[in-house]
Amino acid sequence: MASVQGTPLPHLICPYNRYGYILKNGDRDVDFVINDKYFYFVEGDNSFPDYYFDHHLYSRYGWNMKSADGSLCGACKSEGVSQACYFCDKCEVSYHKECVESYPQITSVFHPKHSLQLVYDRLGKKNIYCSYCDASGEDNRVMLYYYCFTCEFGLDPVCAQTPLSLLYNPSRHEHDLTIFPRKVDLTCDLCGVFGSKSLLCVCLQCDFIIHTSCISLPFVIKISRHDHRLSFTYSLLGIFSCGVCRQKVDGNYGKYSCMKDCTYVVHSKCATRKDVWDGKELKGEPEDEYENLNSFEVIGDGIIQHFSHSHHMMFETNTTNIVYGEEKLCQACVLPFYGGGVYKCVKSKCDFVLHEACANLPRKKQHMAHPYPFILQVSDTENIFFCGYCDRFSFGLRYVCNKGSESISIDLRCAAISEPFDQQCHRHPLFLSNELGKYRQCSICGKLKFQTLNCIECELFLCFYCATLPYKVRYEHDEHFLTLSYKENASLNWCEVCEETFDSNKWLYTCHECGTAFHILCLLGKCALYVKPAQNLLLTEGQKINIIPNNGLSRPICKYCGRRCQEKLMVELNDDVDGRILLCYRHLAVGVGPD
Numbered sequence: 001m002a003s004v005q006g007t008p009l010p011h012l013i014c015p016y017n018r019y020g021y022i023l024k025n026g027d028r029d030v031d032f033v034i035n036d037k038y039f040y041f042v043e044g045d046n047s048f049p050d051y052y053f054d055h056h057l058y059s060r061y062g063w064n065m066k067s068a069d070g071s072l073c074g075a076c077k078s079e080g081v082s083q084a085c086y087f088c089d090k091c092e093v094s095y096h097k098e099c100v101e102s103y104p105q106i107t108s109v110f111h112p113k114h115s116l117q118l119v120y121d122r123l124g125k126k127n128i129y130c131s132y133c134d135a136s137g138e139d140n141r142v143m144l145y146y147y148c149f150t151c152e153f154g155l156d157p158v159c160a161q162t163p164l165s166l167l168y169n170p171s172r173h174e175h176d177l178t179i180f181p182r183k184v185d186l187t188c189d190l191c192g193v194f195g196s197k198s199l200l201c202v203c204l205q206c207d208f209i210i211h212t213s214c215i216s217l218p219f220v221i222k223i224s225r226h227d228h229r230l231s232f233t234y235s236l237l238g239i240f241s242c243g244v245c246r247q248k249v250d251g252n253y254g255k256y257s258c259m260k261d262c263t264y265v266v267h268s269k270c271a272t273r274k275d276v277w278d279g280k281e282l283k284g285e286p287e288d289e290y291e292n293l294n295s296f297e298v299i300g301d302g303i304i305q306h307f308s309h310s311h312h313m314m315f316e317t318n319t320t321n322i323v324y325g326e327e328k329l330c331q332a333c334v335l336p337f338y339g340g341g342v343y344k345c346v347k348s349k350c351d352f353v354l355h356e357a358c359a360n361l362p363r364k365k366q367h368m369a370h371p372y373p374f375i376l377q378v379s380d381t382e383n384i385f386f387c388g389y390c391d392r393f394s395f396g397l398r399y400v401c402n403k404g405s406e407s408i409s410i411d412l413r414c415a416a417i418s419e420p421f422d423q424q425c426h427r428h429p430l431f432l433s434n435e436l437g438k439y440r441q442c443s444i445c446g447k448l449k450f451q452t453l454n455c456i457e458c459e460l461f462l463c464f465y466c467a468t469l470p471y472k473v474r475y476e477h478d479e480h481f482l483t484l485s486y487k488e489n490a491s492l493n494w495c496e497v498c499e500e501t502f503d504s505n506k507w508l509y510t511c512h513e514c515g516t517a518f519h520i521l522c523l524l525g526k527c528a529l530y531v532k533p534a535q536n537l538l539l540t541e542g543q544k545i546n547i548i549p550n551n552g553l554s555r556p557i558c559k560y561c562g563r564r565c566q567e568k569l570m571v572e573l574n575d576d577v578d579g580r581i582l583l584c585y586r587h588l589a590v591g592v593g594p595d
Contacts, residue, residue, distance in 0.1 A: 012100055014055035014088045015075040015144060018042065042104055042118040042144075055090040057100065075099035075144040076156045078133075098157040099144055106146060108160050110199055110212075111153050111181055116146035116160065131183075131199045132159035134213035151183070167201055169215050173208060177201035177215075189234075190214040191268040192253030214254075214268070218281040221256065223271055224371050225419060225432075226264050229282060230256035230271060238263070244270035245434040246456055270434070278371040278403075293363040295376060304343065306359055308332070308378045308397060309352050313343040313359070329532055332358035332397040333412045335470070358397070358412065365399055367410065368419055368432055369451055374399035374410065384537055389414040389451070389464040395532055413468040421453050424471045425485050425507070428457040442466055444507045444520070466507075473509060475523065482509040482518065497522035525568045531585070533569065546572040547585065558584045 072078065073085075074093035086100045087093075104118050110132060120143065130145065132155055147154045167177045172190075180202055185195040188211045198211040219232050225243055236257055240249045243266045249255050256271040258264040271277060296304040302315040308331070317340075329336055332354050341356035363376045369389065377400050379385055384393050388408040399415045401408050420429030430453040433440060439448040443459075444466035452461040472481045486507060494501050495508075496516050502508060509518045534547050547569050550556070555564035559581045571583040 012057050012086070014057055014091060015095055015099055016088070016091050017055045040120040042102075042120060055088050057086045057088055057095075060085045060087050060094060073099055073158075076158065077143050078156055078158060096158050098161050102144070102146075102157045102160075106160060108146070108155060109164060109181075110155065110160075110162075110179060111148055111151070113181065114148045114150055114153075116148055116153075116155065118144070118157075119147050120144055129197050130154055130156045130159055131197055132156075132162060132212050134196075134198045134211065153183070167212070167215065171219075172215055172217075173203060173210070175203045175205050175208075177203055177208075177210065179212070187253070188214055190217055190254040192250050192255070193269060217254070217268060217272065218283070220259070220281065220283040220285075221271060221277055222280070222282060223256075223266065223276045224366055225266075225276060225368050226258065227366070228258050228260040228262065228264070229287065230264070230266060231259050232268070233257050236265065240265040242267045242270050244273070244276060246431060274371070275369075276371060295361050295363050296359060303346070304359065306343070306354065307363070307376075309345065311350060311352070312346045313352070313354065314346050315341060315356070316344050317341045328353070330355045330358055330396070332361070334394060334396040334532060336474075361397070361412065365415060367399070367415060368417070370401060370408065372401050372403040374401045374415065384531065384534075385409045385411075387411040387414055387464075390468055391465060393531055395534070411468075414464050417453070417464070417467060421467065423453075423462065423467065426455065426460055428455045428460075430455055430460070430462065430467070433461075444469075469520065469524070473523065475509075475511070475518070478511050478514060478516065480511050480513045482511050482523070484509055484520075492517040495519045495522050525585075531569060544573070548572050556582050558582060560584065 073096045074088070074091055075095050076099050078096070084097045086095045086097060088095065102118055105115050106118075107115050131153055145154050145156045146160050164179070167179065169177075178201060180200040183197065184200065186200060186209050187194045188196065188198075188200070189208055190210050191214050193211070196211060198213050201210050201212055201215070202208065217232065220229055222229050223244075232254060233256070234254055236249075236251050236255065238251070240251075240263065241247065242249050243264050245267065247267075249265050249267060254268045256266045256268065295308070296306040296313075299305055299312055304313050304315075306313055328351075330342075331352055335355070337353070337355070343354045343356065343359045345352040361376055364373055365376065366373050377398055379395060379398055384395055385398050386393055387398075387410050389410050390413070392411065394411045396412065398409045398411055419431050421431070423430055433452045433454050439450055440452045440454070440461045441448055442452060442463040442465075443461050445463065447463060449461075449463040452463055453467050454461050469484055471484050473484075475482055484507060492502065492508070492510060492515070495518050497518055500519075502517065502519070507520060509520060509523050510516070531547060533549050537545050537547060548571075550565055550567055550570045555566065556570065557563065558565045558570075560583050565582070565584045567585045569585045571585055573581050573583070575581050
């Protein structure tokens with residue numbers, strides 16, 4: 001956190017206190033409903049006697065609100081780039097200078113016809129859309145803003161004080177641009193969007209139209225959906241579909257195309273979405289060849305030193321001595337060995353083994369669902385991690401990203417998913433969902449998920465949990481492999497484990513040789529698919545637990561639900577009062593995976 005400078009400013013009120021003052025001291029009801037939108041009017045001045053409040057503001061200089069720690073302005077929830085701002089010692093957040101010093105009413109060159117009223121979005125109802133920067137309350141950014149109720153025109157406090165000189169950008173257009181203060185349905189030449197709520201600028205000399213939010217579009221970028229850099233271009237010959245939304249790209253308007261020898265093209269708006277682009281302009285910047293970073297050093301013929309293990313490892317193709325069993329799992333992906341090459345520790349008493357593919361994983365990786373790269377790390381031997389995509393607890397290696405607003409970890413199965421995704425049970429390729437803020441129901445588990453893998457040919461949606469279910473598994477009482485599939489055979493009426501009937505629209509594991517079938521959860525367990533028995537695991541709450549196999553002659557009773565546990569693994573913890581406590585593993589991972 002940057003240091004504060006100087007003494008508290010006695011005449012300016014913290015935006016949080018300003019909001020509280022409105023609610024407690026207003027001489028009339030300040031809760032307004034206008035055009036089905038909810039607001040609190042800000043009618044008081046931005047300075048009050050300091051004895052009313054215990055929030056003190058300090059000046060901050062040289063601080064960028066688009067910082068690595070993900071800090072946002074506490075008032076408008078916008079990133080912004082103001083170098084001068086204020087810090088509140090009580091709220092422990094920073095505020096734009098423009099948000100703190102905002103007046104109750106202003107006139108703006110962007111909307112000269114009417115004055116603009118300063119309002120708070122009531123209880124975060126997300127009613128506003130800033131017509132300059134294209135930010136909406138729907139992405140939880142704009143909370144304090146100026147608004148014209150006659151025209152339904154809004155500006156956040158920073159954009160409301162933007163100088164007109166910024167509209168001249170010779171690298172984007174050679175002539176001066178004139179602001180068009182009314183909302184009109186025209187098509188922007190840079191993004192190709194018709195009828196946007198954003199303000200438009202026009203060049204009458206060349207019939208050039210551009211959104212104010214598009215003036216600062218970058219020229220060279222790197223997005224999460226493609227391996228190469230993309231450059232902005234106005235015209236492109238040929239027929240293309242967007243690499244993000246899969247819709248047609250109009251060659252008459254601006255778009256981004258691959259700088260290498262491939263035909264990847266993306267709409268301007270799709271390429272610069274916050275979940276696709278990291279916000280960096282790469283024009284003139286050298287390329288980062290992080291894809292070539294290996295996870296091991298070659299020591300000799302078939303011998304490597306892997307970063308995750310202290311001993312040398314030797315490549316072995318004969319895996320007949322590695323049989324299926326929960327005690328023999330890859331140390332990276334926590335999956336059993338079904339054949340193929342492996343790397344084994346050269347020490348005879350060390351059972352550290354890696355799949356060949358897992359040993360060759362890159363140390364740095366770009367994932368299609370996250371704008372920042374991930375680093376491959378070894379999980380703490382006394383900890384388990386939570387995958388941010390499939391919502392599973394897991395052991396093994398993980399990819400970690402600490403950039404952006406929060407730290408996120410993903411397991412190797414989710415990290416391996418890329419577009420187009422080939423689901424062996426489905427005949428069409430799958431692509432990451434392209435609509436921000438829209439939840440879809442997974443076709444396998446039925447849960448609503450923010451990010452799904454979708455089929456553009458038919459109505460199939462898979463969450464990351466179900467997309468990473470193993471296609472081929474073994475059952476201890478069957479000599480054949482079981483495969484994941486739709487319920488296509490009408491004769492498969494009941495599950496071999498629970499002996500209950502199948503729903504006609506559910507997926508299941510089947511043995512085509514024996515004609516048997518299993519519910520997914522009955523075969524794999526509800527939560528413990530990628531977790532192995534371990535001792536002294538440290539949870540985030542500081543509680544140490546043991547994960548033990550549930551393979552005794554009788555099923556123990558779970559302390560939480562009072563029933564005999566049917567899971568493959570159980571959680572054991574020691575309580576100062578009750579002593580040794582056994583819990584079903586699913587209570588550790590509550591809400592994780594299919595019900």
